[in-house]
Amino acid sequence: MHKKALTLLWIFSLLQVVPALNAAVGDWQSVGPAINVKKIVINNSRILGATDGGILSINRQNPDPELLTNTDFTDHIKISVLLQDEHGHLWIGYDHAPSTITCHMNNGTIRSFDFGFDQILAMDSQENDLIVAYKKGLTYGLAHFVTTSEYVAFRDTYENFPETIDHIYSVAVSDSLILFSSSNRLYAGNRQSSNLKPASQWHAMLDERVLAMTTFQNTLYVALSRDTRRLDSNGWISIPDFQGYTPLRFISRDDTLMLADRWGIYELNGDSWDLYYSSPNALNDVALSGDTLILAEQNQGILIKEKTGSFSRRILPNSPFASFYNAVEVDVNGHVYFANRDGISIYIPENRSWHNLIRADTLIHIREEKNTSSFSADTLAYTTILSTSTTIYDLLLAQNGYMYATFEGFYIDYPRLNYDPVVKPGPLLVINREDYSDYTMVDTTNDIFHGSEASVGGEARYLILRGMTETRDGSIWVANAHAANNEPLVRFKPDGTVEKYSVTNSENALEVLPTELTTDQYDRVWIALQSHPQNDPITQGGIAVFDYRRNVWYRITSSHGLTNDNILSIDRAPDGTIWVVTSGGIQSINPPVSITRFLEDIISNISSPLPAVSDANITKVRIDGRSNKWFLTSDGGVKVYLANSTWLNSGYGYTRENTPLLDSFVADAAFDENSGMAYIATAGGINMVETPWAEEIQGTSTIKVFPQPYDSRVHERIIIDGLPDQSTVKVVSLGGEVLYTLAPSSPYHFGRQIIWDGRLYDGNPISRGIYYLFVYNVDGENKTLKFAVQ
Numbered sequence: 001m002h003k004k005a006l007t008l009l010w011i012f013s014l015l016q017v018v019p020a021l022n023a024a025v026g027d028w029q030s031v032g033p034a035i036n037v038k039k040i041v042i043n044n045s046r047i048l049g050a051t052d053g054g055i056l057s058i059n060r061q062n063p064d065p066e067l068l069t070n071t072d073f074t075d076h077i078k079i080s081v082l083l084q085d086e087h088g089h090l091w092i093g094y095d096h097a098p099s100t101i102t103c104h105m106n107n108g109t110i111r112s113f114d115f116g117f118d119q120i121l122a123m124d125s126q127e128n129d130l131i132v133a134y135k136k137g138l139t140y141g142l143a144h145f146v147t148t149s150e151y152v153a154f155r156d157t158y159e160n161f162p163e164t165i166d167h168i169y170s171v172a173v174s175d176s177l178i179l180f181s182s183s184n185r186l187y188a189g190n191r192q193s194s195n196l197k198p199a200s201q202w203h204a205m206l207d208e209r210v211l212a213m214t215t216f217q218n219t220l221y222v223a224l225s226r227d228t229r230r231l232d233s234n235g236w237i238s239i240p241d242f243q244g245y246t247p248l249r250f251i252s253r254d255d256t257l258m259l260a261d262r263w264g265i266y267e268l269n270g271d272s273w274d275l276y277y278s279s280p281n282a283l284n285d286v287a288l289s290g291d292t293l294i295l296a297e298q299n300q301g302i303l304i305k306e307k308t309g310s311f312s313r314r315i316l317p318n319s320p321f322a323s324f325y326n327a328v329e330v331d332v333n334g335h336v337y338f339a340n341r342d343g344i345s346i347y348i349p350e351n352r353s354w355h356n357l358i359r360a361d362t363l364i365h366i367r368e369e370k371n372t373s374s375f376s377a378d379t380l381a382y383t384t385i386l387s388t389s390t391t392i393y394d395l396l397l398a399q400n401g402y403m404y405a406t407f408e409g410f411y412i413d414y415p416r417l418n419y420d421p422v423v424k425p426g427p428l429l430v431i432n433r434e435d436y437s438d439y440t441m442v443d444t445t446n447d448i449f450h451g452s453e454a455s456v457g458g459e460a461r462y463l464i465l466r467g468m469t470e471t472r473d474g475s476i477w478v479a480n481a482h483a484a485n486n487e488p489l490v491r492f493k494p495d496g497t498v499e500k501y502s503v504t505n506s507e508n509a510l511e512v513l514p515t516e517l518t519t520d521q522y523d524r525v526w527i528a529l530q531s532h533p534q535n536d537p538i539t540q541g542g543i544a545v546f547d548y549r550r551n552v553w554y555r556i557t558s559s560h561g562l563t564n565d566n567i568l569s570i571d572r573a574p575d576g577t578i579w580v581v582t583s584g585g586i587q588s589i590n591p592p593v594s595i596t597r598f599l600e601d602i603i604s605n606i607s608s609p610l611p612a613v614s615d616a617n618i619t620k621v622r623i624d625g626r627s628n629k630w631f632l633t634s635d636g637g638v639k640v641y642l643a644n645s646t647w648l649n650s651g652y653g654y655t656r657e658n659t660p661l662l663d664s665f666v667a668d669a670a671f672d673e674n675s676g677m678a679y680i681a682t683a684g685g686i687n688m689v690e691t692p693w694a695e696e697i698q699g700t701s702t703i704k705v706f707p708q709p710y711d712s713r714v715h716e717r718i719i720i721d722g723l724p725d726q727s728t729v730k731v732v733s734l735g736g737e738v739l740y741t742l743a744p745s746s747p748y749h750f751g752r753q754i755i756w757d758g759r760l761y762d763g764n765p766i767s768r769g770i771y772y773l774f775v776y777n778v779d780g781e782n783k784t785l786k787f788a789v790q
Contacts, residue, residue: 423441
């Protein structure tokens, strides 16, 4: 449960309704970057903005914005298009496949249309017709909807046009036409036609790319990249004095036509344009409310300002800077670190705030105080010469207070730089978590790391670092894959010295394609090895185990019981068991105590592979504090093998179909053992889920119940939180009658938390009044609380 929520619970004497009602086991959050607002809609007293973190909702009377996500009513958080039609329905398009179309109707009804689109590009409506431009695979098309004040309905899709369409830049609906622009032509179809599916129903109106268009006073206006035109009986007429770049949209205000472009707003004055507003920052979209400008500035949130007055207010939501992160770790304080090749985002659960460390070429800017109410970021100057394969492979939060991040696919190529780097570029980023100005990159100086020139397609300047682990002595161990000098394992000792381990020194237990690293309960280092039999470097794979205190190496392979020698991932459970993902299945290993009989004992200590419950492609294993194994997949979400040897949700686990998971591709996951919170990095954004698998609670002092008072007409549930393991709760009247028992076997029981719908055995809601909660468990711990029902 969130620490912030804990401060808001159980104030019985005040009978206060607690706002943190969603702090319950099973609740999800979806998070993404919210500072780049792409589209703006004015919805009565609210301003709505499309971001990659959901819909930014701003009440002009309230300074605190909120983000609406797929845990509210949207289908995803990466919003590409917003439109409010003439009937007051809000239409939402998405920038993440599969991209649905959501309609939030004026009566509160939510309609979702799923046609397997990859991306929604644009929308426009007039009266009862709404047109949506979409991309589906290599095809671009239009979806046609019919909308009234009482209903919305899908009509048809149009994908056949006189030529192959390579993109759709804009759409419009006029009195008589449906229009769209490709890269080089404006097309129109008859709005009154009963069948627009044949290509013959579409004709070219202009051989130019149109970026914005509208109908104003029965005249069609279009905006090209550096020109604007209107259509009259004599054809297209150019409108002079437009000096803008990249038009965004036309805006009709009273009897005036406005045109917003990337750097300002123009007003049509007769037959020419006047500059109405010049923006110092690049714009994504613009809206007007009277004389108030509502500006979506690129990566600057929303600026609300009077054109002539002094009022100005910027809304820059506190959020992470990116959608996709490759690695996640949680520190002992519960702070969460998400890393990608462009920086690190840090989540502070106690105040639900984000702080970002963003990579820059030469600028170092570190603030003394972190902003918790708006976007917060420092910039660190370090160089990454990127290729398409450059990613962060692993993130480690060491006991020395530093964080370490490895780059997989890192170029060290000074001639390609047009500036002097602040720190030497290298594949290992090291940052002091208490002082961000103390950071460096570890490069190839003294051959600490080595390039991949011995591999097919490799180069001396191209480095591939992978997994890391830390041993009890404080050493940081790093995998240097494809190292041409045959030294694939590097150890950074606490005294500052570096030790490297070669294939030869390990008596061929090591190979040059290590993937992930972990340690066992005896502080031995386990190195997962990739099997690569096809071309250089040729490797056999398996697991290398290094007892560094005794300088003894072991190699575990299929001859000892592994189902496959290609090891994808490895992790250690709290009980000491090592779990391994191979290309042939999932196995567990109980590390032997014996030094002399290690490999002999391994044979009997390797489990049979787990029976497959899904055809999803498992890539990683991560294990939480209660020994549940989270298997991350590239196409099926997360499969969770519980500590009681059963699969969560009958093997389905967490998917896009049964949870708000943002993408089926899951890159990494990490866990706060104290709170039970799981943090999941997906290709579509960050998910957080409150699990029942928090650290076991000792004693009864933390037991709380909320909301107070409970009202079945308002609240969906009563939450009893902070329970020791195997607790039973009895709901008792003031007269001593037991009304309901919530035993550990109850479907409302989630270990440390009970989430009860407030209904008694007869199915009716508990009546208004004051009640006792008697709490006790198998260890004899007990507590009595009161709670109120309104």
